[in-house]
Every structure is written in structure tokens, then in C-alpha cells.
Amino acid sequence: MYASKYHINTLKEAPAEAEIKSHQLMTRAGMIRKVAGGIYSYMPLGLRVLRKIEAVVREEMNRAGAIELLMPVVQPAELWVESGRWEQYGAELLRMKDRHQRDFVLQPTSEEVITDIARNEIHSWRQLPLNFYHIQTKFRDERRPRFGLMRGREFTMKDAYSFDRDEASAQASYDTMYDAYMRIFQRLGLEFRAVAADTGAIGGSRSHEFQVIADTGEDLIVYNPQSQYAANIELAAAPCLIAQRAAPTAELVKAATPAAPKCEIVAEQLGRPLADTVKSIVLATEDADAAKPATIWLLLLRGDHDLNEVKTGKLPGFENGYRFATETEIQDTFGCVPGYLGPISPPGPVNIIADHTVANMSDFICGANQEGFHYTGVNWGRDLPEPQSADLRNVVAGDPDPQGGRLAIQRGIEVGHVFFLGDKYSRALGATFLETDGKPAMLQMGCYGIGISRIAAAAIEQNHDDKGIVWPRAIAPFEVVICPMGWHKSETVRNAAQALYDQLSAQGVEVMLDDRDTRPGIMFADWELIGVPLRITIGDRGLKDNVVEIQTRRQPEADKVDVAQAAAVALQRLEAL
Structure with missing residues (x-):
């Protein structure tokens, strides 16, 4: 080419x-x-x-x-209705009607x-x-x-x-x-x-x-x-990070935590590690009978952990989906604004699930269901019933792998x-x-x-630098680019470039010969941006010494190679990529 x-x-x-x-x-x-x-x-x-x-x-x-085989881009809605996905798929499914008002989809x-x-x-x-x-x-x-x-x-x-x-x-x-x-x-x-x-x-x-x-x-x-x-x-x-729950060592105390709706602020005010706090996440599931009120769930995670919503959706009781509770539902259940919620004696009916790590915590901190207050020294079995527990959180780097070693992300x-x-x-x-x-x-x-x-x-x-793309050889648009310096001025350069182009093409290599009348700097910048894996530069000065320059896209400097060996060296370099 x-x-x-x-x-x-x-x-x-x-x-x-x-x-x-x-x-x-x-x-x-x-x-x-x-x-x-x-x-x-x-x-x-x-x-x-x-x-x-x-x-x-x-x-x-x-x-x-x-x-x-080949299936169509446009599909009849009837098939999607049969599968149940006509209603389930959501707004990403582009629906349309033909001139006869029949429903179709543009298939995802x-x-x-x-x-x-x-x-x-x-x-x-x-x-x-x-x-x-x-x-x-x-x-x-x-x-x-x-x-x-x-x-x-x-x-x-x-x-x-x-x-x-x-x-x-x-x-x-x-x-x-x-x-x-x-x-x-x-x-x-x-x-x-x-x-x-x-x-x-x-x-x-x-x-x-x-x-x-x-x-x-x-x-x-x-x-x-x-x-x-x-x-x-x-x-x-996510593994439980506490092998065995420790015995209580602290009394239950309601501590003032003004303007502290987040665990990070609570920990700072009380002078405790964030890992000693427990965050409360309130979810709701709807009953099949729309007239019945939603079921409220309180999920408890350590203050430095995040909820895994996919795992949550697989919990018993969540099979038909869930949502985050509204502020009204939270107020009705806990008698308190979000940010100060906790599992100790909520005034309304609520199902409580603790993450496995939280279930083994002791002397922890949680909301007191009163704005501006948190409990410290909270212990399961003493201050509140033993919890139902489940894997609720995202893994974090450094968590132990039960099979040995530490997990990375x-x-x-x-x-x-x-x-x-x-x-x-x-x-x-x-x-x-x-x-x-x-x-x-x-x-x-x-x-x-x-x-x-x-x-x-x-x-x-995955493969780029400050100059442009660095394609893997298998998917690069061209494998080799030949850059002749002075194509339009030097017959010697033209003949050498053409001969090398013919040799590589005969070996099945996808070669681009840049015969444009453009400056070397622009030519090199184009091919570095495009990301061709191997560049061969041919100029009168090099040909006087019987050499050309070969440089892979990841190489900082070019190598001088004998003209007679250029095709063989190029093939070797390509095989190594």
C-alpha cells in the first residue's frame, strides 16, 4: 500500500x-x-x-x-415479548414501529x-x-x-x-x-x-x-x-476480617456527635479509627400487593467498607428487586434523619442484616437514632440481638484470600x-x-x-504513550511502514524503498510505503500516532554506508541495519513483537 x-x-x-x-x-x-x-x-x-x-x-x-450465520439488526417485538425482555430490558432497548404500526427493536x-x-x-x-x-x-x-x-x-x-x-x-x-x-x-x-x-x-x-x-x-x-x-x-x-468476636470491654454510651452524618466525621470527633464505626444503609422492597407498605431493611457495614449492590440483590427477600428507602420511610422507621441511624431499638419495624465482618465486631460505634448522637461501646448479644449476617460488601485490596495470600485490585x-x-x-x-x-x-x-x-x-x-498508539502486531492496521527520506528527489532512495517493500510484501507482511511529499518530522509523527509496530527509515546518507534504520514502536532509538539484511531483520523484529 x-x-x-x-x-x-x-x-x-x-x-x-x-x-x-x-x-x-x-x-x-x-x-x-x-x-x-x-x-x-x-x-x-x-x-x-x-x-x-x-x-x-x-x-x-x-x-x-x-x-x-448472520441475524438481522432489526428484530420483531413479538420475540422479545415471548422472552419477557420487552418489558424488562429498559430504556437501552431502542423500540420503533414500521409503517404498519408493528413494533420492532434495534437489537442489542x-x-x-x-x-x-x-x-x-x-x-x-x-x-x-x-x-x-x-x-x-x-x-x-x-x-x-x-x-x-x-x-x-x-x-x-x-x-x-x-x-x-x-x-x-x-x-x-x-x-x-x-x-x-x-x-x-x-x-x-x-x-x-x-x-x-x-x-x-x-x-x-x-x-x-x-x-x-x-x-x-x-x-x-x-x-x-x-x-x-x-x-x-x-x-x-469478601472474607470476614475478624476471626472471632472479642468479649465486650466498654460500656454502652450515647455520645454527642454534632454535625456528623458520616462515619469519617464521627470517627474523627470521637478519636477512634474509622474501622471501629458501623454505617447504616436503609433499603426497601415492595410487596406484590401494591397496597401493602414496603418492607424496610437496615444493612450494616463497617465504616470503611462499601455496599455491593449485586450481592445485595441476591439476598433472600430481595429477589424481586430493591431500592434505597425514601427519607419519609426512614423517618417513619427510625424517627430520625439519615446519618444517625443504627440497629439499637429502632421505633419502626425493620429487618437487620450485618455484613460478616460487622457481625464479629465488638465495642463498635453506630448511630443512636437521634440526630447529633451515636452510641459507642456497642456489643452484639448485650446491647442488641445477635444479627443475621451475610456478605454485603466490596472486597478491598489487602483482604485475605481464604485459599492463602492477599487479594489485590x-x-x-x-x-x-x-x-x-x-x-x-x-x-x-x-x-x-x-x-x-x-x-x-x-x-x-x-x-x-x-x-x-x-x-x-x-x-x-492498554498500549499508548505520549506520541500515540502502540498497537499489538496482530491488530495493527499495518505491520511495517517504510519512510523514505526524499522519495521525490532521490532515485536511489526510491529504488531501495521499493525493493524492500517488494521483499516484505512477498513474505506476506502488511507494508505501508510512505511516498508522500512531506517533511520527515511530520511523517514520523503520523506513524507514531497511528501506531504501526515497525518503522524502516531509508535515506541517501544511510545508503552511502549501505544501511537503513529499523525501529520498533516501543524502541527509543533506531538501529542501523545492512540494506541486504533489512528484510530479514524486520521479519525477526516482527516475530518478537
Whole structure:
């Protein structure tokens, strides 16, 4: 490829709304152009990156035995009504009507359509197992699209769906996809972790996320550096930090804590560590009978810990959802404003659950259900009943791992997710097959997604410097750029550059020859911004000594290499990337 015949349009400045590096650099490098909020055109360089990601994904999916098809972007609402997600999905599902006033959706995912295909195409156990996948445009109507391709509304995704006879076979299909995903992200040259995760809105009973490690990631990953353990913070079990509750040593005292609605202020006023305080979080669950008042729950966490809302939603009594209590509900139950609430003799009916660590605390501090006051020296069994306890909190760095060692936390960007669905969708849509005994049985399903366009952004978040993008070789738009100094002035330079270009191209290397009439500084800055992994510079001065300069994108300085060895050295350097 010759630069003069390609579309290269770099920018010195990123748009003001570009908050993170991937958005800034993809825009500046001319890879994406904004059309509307969260909707982008992929320019030639950006599209090359996407196609290379797709190629790796497609090869590994085919290798794993999945079969490619293509499902539509626009889907009939009837299927979503059947599955129950027409009402459940929320505002991110873009709904529309056609000219006949029939309802449709712009699909964010394809569980309904693939299950409809399965119930019409799969009839016998002899057809199983099956795994269908496609790479397709998706649309989620994000309230506030941001971060470029990281949280856009329109994006490219690979989703796959497995169908099996029974749960054991479905779990085997899940494991096959898990292994395929491991190979995909290894081949893409990304640092990543596969972490146990919550199943979320898609549902199911087994789930792993594939997280690209990056400081700008929105997700927190809990892991043990000394083992293979890793989990999304939403799912990571938080250990009890107190092995055994100590006996009381202090009297119960109501202490004045004026203007102290937060544990941090209370601890400072009383001269106690924050870890001696207990915070109160008041939630409400609605009864199926709308006429009945909401049930009020008081959740207790240590003052330096945070509530894990995913874990909370799985507690008994919270199966149908929950919300934070209103100020009126709090006043009616505790007779007090928020900030001074506690578990000792609340005047109204309330269900109390303590985090495991709080359940083993003694001589602790909590609200006195009176504005401006807290209790000190609070002890379970003496001052209030023994608590119901549960894992309510987020893990924090340094927590002990029950298997040994200490837990650490790092940020990640979710780029892939695998779920075991069971019969969640097959039962809702009536997708059955005939077993060996001739009787119908429910198909067991798994689903497996990879964010193609998100991988491109995540790769940049993980691989960039102050000059621009540093692509892994596997997904770089071009592997090598040849930069001739004085292409239009020196026949010697042109001949040497062309010869090297031909040699590398013959070896299957994706080469860009920059034959533009531009200054070296601008040329180098463009390719450093674009992030091509290897640059070869050819000039008259070097050719007089029979050398060219070769420099990988991460190298601070170029190496001088004999012209006759340049192609071989370039190939060696690429293999090492």
C-alpha cells in the first residue's frame, strides 16, 4: 500500500468531548469520525483494525466448531415479548414501529432470534450439540454515550449461542468457548484476565468476563497474585476480617456527635479509627400487593467498607428487586434523619442484616437514632440481638484470600463475556427437541459475546504513550511502514524503498510505503500516532554506508541495519513483537 494512494488524515488536537486516550487517539489518527452521539464512521485505518480483530475471532470460533450465520439488526417485538425482555430490558432497548404500526427493536443482542431459529431448525438429539455465531452491528440506546468506542450506542459484536441436550453437555460447550476466548485474547496480544462474574440482565447460572487490564477501566477486578483466582468485584466474596468476636470491654454510651452524618466525621470527633464505626444503609422492597407498605431493611457495614449492590440483590427477600428507602420511610422507621441511624431499638419495624465482618465486631460505634448522637461501646448479644449476617460488601485490596495470600485490585475493561443460560430462553420460547425416548426436552443454551469495536479501544487504553498508539502486531492496521527520506528527489532512495517493500510484501507482511511529499518530522509523527509496530527509515546518507534504520514502536532509538539484511531483520523484529 502506498500512502499517496491511501486516506491518511491525522489531527493535531482531539475533540473536546474525547475524555480518554482511545477516543482521543483514534480520532486524531483518523480511525473514527463522529456522526452522532455514540455513533461513529470507521475510517479506512480504523476499519482495518476491526477486520483484523474479526479475523482472529472468526478463526478461533471456527476452530472451536462454531458455525457462522448472520441475524438481522432489526428484530420483531413479538420475540422479545415471548422472552419477557420487552418489558424488562429498559430504556437501552431502542423500540420503533414500521409503517404498519408493528413494533420492532434495534437489537442489542440476539438471544430471542437465535432461540427462534433453534426451535424451528433443531428437532432431534442427533443434531446436537450446535453452536451458531455471527459478527453484527448492535445498538444500545445509552443514556449518556461517552468514551468513543468504549461506551457508544452503535458497536460491532460477535455473539455465539450453543445448544445442547443436557446441562453436562452445555457445560462442556461453555468450557470449549472459554478456551477459545483465551486463545483469542492471547493472539490479539492483550494483557487480560478471565474473571468470574455476575450474569446480570442476560441471566443464567455461570459466567466469566474477559477483562483487558487498563487504568482507565470501569470495572474493578479482584485477584490473587499468588494464584489463578480472579473475579469481578461485584461477585468476589469478601472474607470476614475478624476471626472471632472479642468479649465486650466498654460500656454502652450515647455520645454527642454534632454535625456528623458520616462515619469519617464521627470517627474523627470521637478519636477512634474509622474501622471501629458501623454505617447504616436503609433499603426497601415492595410487596406484590401494591397496597401493602414496603418492607424496610437496615444493612450494616463497617465504616470503611462499601455496599455491593449485586450481592445485595441476591439476598433472600430481595429477589424481586430493591431500592434505597425514601427519607419519609426512614423517618417513619427510625424517627430520625439519615446519618444517625443504627440497629439499637429502632421505633419502626425493620429487618437487620450485618455484613460478616460487622457481625464479629465488638465495642463498635453506630448511630443512636437521634440526630447529633451515636452510641459507642456497642456489643452484639448485650446491647442488641445477635444479627443475621451475610456478605454485603466490596472486597478491598489487602483482604485475605481464604485459599492463602492477599487479594489485590486492578482496573479492567470488559471485552468478552461467556454465560451458561440453561433453559432460560428455550423455556420462554418453547425451544425443544426430541430425546432418544421420543419425548420433547428443553434445549440447554450458552451465550458468548465479544466486543469487536471495544477491543480496538481497549487495546489503545492498554498500549499508548505520549506520541500515540502502540498497537499489538496482530491488530495493527499495518505491520511495517517504510519512510523514505526524499522519495521525490532521490532515485536511489526510491529504488531501495521499493525493493524492500517488494521483499516484505512477498513474505506476506502488511507494508505501508510512505511516498508522500512531506517533511520527515511530520511523517514520523503520523506513524507514531497511528501506531504501526515497525518503522524502516531509508535515506541517501544511510545508503552511502549501505544501511537503513529499523525501529520498533516501543524502541527509543533506531538501529542501523545492512540494506541486504533489512528484510530479514524486520521479519525477526516482527516475530518478537
